[in-house]
Amino acid sequence: MLNLIAKLGQSTINIIAMLGRSGLMLFGALIGKPQFSKQFPLLVKQFYFVGVQSLSIIIVSGLFIGMVLALQGYFILTTFGAEASLGMLVALALLRELGPVVAGLLFAGRAGSALTAEIGLMKATEQLSSMEMMAIDPLRRIIAPRFWAGFFCMPFLTAIFVAVGILGGVLVGVDWKGIDAGFFWSSIQSNVDWWHDLGNCFIKSFAFAIASTWIALFNGYDCVPTSEGISRATTNTVVYSSLVILGLDFILTALMFSN
Amino acid sequence: MSRKVEITVGLFMVLVICSVLFLCFRVTDPTSFASHNSYRVYAVFDNIGGLKVRSPIKIGGVVIGRVSNISLKSDNGDVYKPYVTMDLDAQYDKIPSSSSLSIKTSGLLGEQFIDINFGLDQNIEQELDALDADEASTPTNNNVNKKPVYLIDGYVINNTKPAMVIEDLIGQFLYSAGGSSDKDKKQDTNESKE
């Protein structure tokens, strides 16, 4: 029994220490005067790895989620004769929940795990150490551009995801099921609000971006530099990011839409 | 390699911008953002029913604003009454201050909204005044002049009709069918609701 309590305390301390290390990592990466001329090319490169390479999965899943949402919505709404509201259903579902959350989960699985593996590998092959010995701060050169790339790319990808999803809804609702395009779009336009829906969609997305990029980078930076450690860190990234995204989503939704 | 990266990232950004523009101008109503200027009017109701923040305010079915806040307020130590804050589009600034508000339901089970019914506008009022000019007394004229002609920022509308609550209507129907002793009960339930 005493052992159990001791273990519990130990793991609590470990978790707090881990939080501290991750905070210090982010602090070290983001503090300091920016050097745009040197950092911008790095950022572009990371946009490529983080953003462009996640594009295909985002577009394909966005399209299918939009289509299936429209199809299911259509089946239900026709029973009330309310197909005209299908556009609103698809658009609001995507903007308020599915867009940020699914794009976030996909991002964590695609880009987050890749970031963790990359940084873990850099650590295992002593690239980070050698950078330090070259008097170059790896936090600023490796972590910072990846963080900013994740921070911006996730909302970007979310925007693409939602746009493609709505187009997928149009494909099913208007082109296949024959709902009048005017009804479809007007039900979207009259019910989607600039700030309340679109703005909150991006706020959520930025919050998820910070959380999942941070988790991915920290897991890589803090991993045990062996092949086993890297694989565990990669798994942890996906699991933790997904859980944090879902938890954060609930909190943010409660804050945003409770009124 | 580097060139390829730059170009693909550039294309990615173009795609992002297209999506954002699509979301801003096709998915949301661009005019709702462009004419964001609004003025704020207040109204006191007896019962707001299912009215919510962001419920629409309509004139003849056209949305001209939204409810921005709902609270209870008591004037001069009166009982608490629902106090609704409304943001009306600034382009509709010629709404007579004598208009009355009523809370209506779109469809049988749809959402509730505030409907503005025009009161007499000032020209007509003046005509009416002219008609019975003999009886017109100066104090009433003064009163009319004190009130703004049209709704303006900060104006409180007291000329309101409460929401029709379906349960009450059904209840009323049932009670009127029943004995008179039920009417007291109905009174009680109404009071307890408030």
Place this chain on the structure above:
Amino acid sequence: MTDTLQQNLVEIHDMSFYRGTRPIYKNMNLTVPKGKVTAIMGPSGIGKTTLLRLIGGQLKPQAGQILFDGEDVPSMTRSRLYEVRKRMSMLFQSGALFTDLSVFDNVAYPLREHLNLPEPVLHNLVLMKLQSVGLRGAANMMPSELSGGMARRAALARAIALDPDLIMFDEPFAGQDPISMGVIVKLIAELNQSLGLTCIVVSHDVNEVLSIADYAYIVAEQHIIAGGTSQELRNNDDLRVKQFLEGLADGPVPFHYPAIDYKLDLTRGVN
């Protein structure tokens, strides 16, 4: 005092370092003279790489001083440490080339970071460094295309890119075939003689190291157990030194990992 500062690039005084509660070094003393090749030898897992990281300021000792050119490394501010690190470089065991950059860009990396050289100058400088390790022809290859020995030479070219005062070699001979081992031995000797670089070589490849080292230390049991020129070490009577240099299976470092009595352990299986 000034004389010793001139002579020794690195001095370690009474340094103790613990990893958790496990002592790695206890009251260790060591000096690395300027312009010489100093070897640090010892069995695996004794913390030789740790020593290099301590000198490089990546780890901080719990006690003692580590002087680099007269300045105490552990007590430096961060910015000063980064200044000092420009004067030292380290060749990691794995080479630690940046996998997403070509050999040329790898060598150019520290130059681009620290010096604002015009591109033609940079280009020539990088090619000169690559030429000195014999890899000018491989400038456009990616690290994944290089053999282990070539990767280490490319990393060496990167390590000398900023013309440091001190190079620390971490196991430069580990896992190399005899030819590339010979190449690296030759390169270290050349760098030391032609550029006057101070070298610290950490290794357990006794013969290769002793062939180039001006002075060698043997580390064991958390401190230096012997030091001297290669001849002095070979004549050392200490059993531990003898065992290490001659590669004897049994000696002061026992063949058997500490365990309970063999017979007792076997009889436990019977019961």
